[in-house]
Amino acid sequence: MSTTAETTATTGEPASGSDGITAPAPASSKGVCSVRHGLALLLHLCNFAISTQQMNLSIALPAMVNGTAPPNASSSVTLGDRNGTLMGLKAPVYAWSPEIQGVLLSSLSYGSFVASVPSGYVAGLVRPRHLIGAALLTVSALSLFIPLAAEAGVALLIVLRTVQGVAQVMIQTSQYLIWVKWAPPLERNQLITISISGLMLGSLTVLLVGGFLCETLGWPYVFYIFGAIGCACSCLWFALAYDDPAAHPFISAGERDLIARALAQQDCEPDGSLPIKAMAKSLPLWSALLSQFSEHWFFYVLMAYLPTYLHSVLHVDLRASGFLSALLLGVAFISIILGGLLADFLLSRDILSLLVVRRLFTSIGVLFPSLFSVLLPWVSFSLGVTMAFLVLSLATSSLCQSGALVNFIDIAPRYTGFIKGLSLVFVQLSGVIAPTVSGFFLSQDAELGWRNIFLLSAAVDVSGLVFFLVFSRAEVQDWARAQTLTRL
Structure with missing residues (x-):
């Protein structure tokens, strides 16, 4: 152990930096094997899931629209592989005008904009673990129903995407509350950036594989696959994430004490x-x-x-x-x-x-x-x-x-x-x-x-x-x- 860690362990007093920030004890509590870094990876997966579902409609929409189809009607097209061999897969296409397409692409933002401030207030009243898990499960499950909603009518699809926007903004506001109780001040940047980077990775993944999925399996599978990934991430979240280090059943005593000492002087209890x-x-x-x-x-x-x-x-x-x-x-x-x-x-x-x-x-x-x-x-x-x-x-x-x-x-x-x-x-x-x-x-x-x-x-x-x-x-x-x- 370092000298700082030994002093902290012996005296029970946390070491502080020159700017008054309590320094975390090094050694066994540090590293990617810590529970708090595992929590960052969980949030990374959550952000990955919502990012893919933010962009999936943008990628799939060109394959969903058929300008030659009669208005308000859908048809089926047979997809082939790159060599022209028919695969027998069919996906409906729709005669949506550019105006309707613009509304569809914007509907996610409608829900996000309206719910931003209210969801931030609610996040201070509800346990972040429950809010994040429920919102991720909601947005992912709804993604599985997008092909059915598109077949039922564009109005239902707009409503569904708006609800997804509300659920996604709840995840974005709630996840920072996790770090209020989990992140030692001197590790806060890395924990937040690890989790937030999932947004970029999700967008990158959709750009790389979304078009391929549309060409090979059909555009509905863009929603099925990424929706299923989101549902799996929500199950992992409920199983492994906890609001407070003191309540986590698998955290070591050393890491729990490290976080408690680092945050001892921080007034971080949420207030309604x-x-x-x-x-x-x-x-x-x-x-x-x-x-x-x-x-x-x-x-x-x-x-x-x-x-x-x-x-x-x-x-x-x-x-x-x-x-x-x-x-x-x-x-x-x-x-x-x-x-x-x-x-x-x-x-x-x-x-x-x-x-x-x-x-x-x-x-x-x-x-x-x-x-x-x-x-x-x-x-x-x-x-x-x-x-x-x-x-x-x-x-x-x-x-x-x-x-x-x-x-x-x-x-x-x-x-x-x-x-x-x-x-x-x-x-x-x-x-x-x-x-x-x-x-x-x-x-x-x-x-x-x-x-x-x-x-x-x-x-x-x-x-x-x-x-x-x-x-x-x-x-x-x-x-x-x-x-x-x-x-x-």
Whole structure:
């Protein structure tokens, strides 16, 4: 054992870093074999499942729609393998107009947007284990019924996808409450990034195999397979996940005591009442919320228009652009995890304080992607250079996940669920506004439009960074402490 661990074990007093963060005991409690890292992998699987089900309709929709079929009717098509051999598999196709397709693709967001804040509040009242497990089972089971719903009528399919959106946002808000009681402060970044990286891996997986499943087995199997995976993940979650280390039957005494000592000075008990006035006046909270909006702007531009940019500007065929998009998600997946490990390394070695880590990682995650994105129009003559810039943009922007994007846990652990739900509203607003504005630029001037898109993305991102650097804090705010009495 290290000297710090021996001192902690002997005296019973937790070791602290220079910024007042209680250091976890090393040795046997550390490593990927710990229960808390196993919990991170479970949440990784949960995020993987909901990410695949967020994108499955986007991948399957081209195979579901038949423009030559009569309106309001469905037909069957026989699928063949790549050699033209008939496989005898049939899947219905539908004559849905582009407007109906747009509503179908947006219906998931309808549920997510409406339920973000209410689900965040509910997450503070209900045990996260139950909420996450029930929501994951719901969204996965509903995925199995999507082919039947499509056959029954587009209205039922829209309702089903909206309910899925509500269930998915419950998972997104509740999972952060798990780390309030499970994550030692000096390991919080790596545990959160391991779990969140499942979103990128899920999107990457659907992009790589979704089209193949549609071509070989038929589009219904995109929903059957990923829905079944989600159901299996929910069963694992109910069997292995617990809200509190003290209640876990398989955790070692050493790890349980380590977590308890690390969180002993943190006021993290969820509270059903909300200090709304104090929250509204809190500039540190606003800096974290606005960062969610600004730092997702460029991400949503890429997700919406990257294939179009590669095809129209760089003349890459659609199949290759899909592969390159998957490559970028793979880079983001790896970078998120490495960023969390690096942040915790700097904190555990007492190299930087928590506030400096949050601001430094956010600065790198904003300034470098902004620079590379602004330069993209000037290197459009080369696919290799463009892809290098895009890879560097995604890799560095992933550091924000260990910066401003988790800062709300630092300043108000008691209200983690509610604030996460509130932050999702800002994320979704960015997801609506950024592609819309980008489409307007492209409609005005196809050549200068891309330059304006990248310049605006950089301006939004840097503006959010400046606000965060000025007003961000890393300590629990007075209104988020237990002794806060004035509430609304």
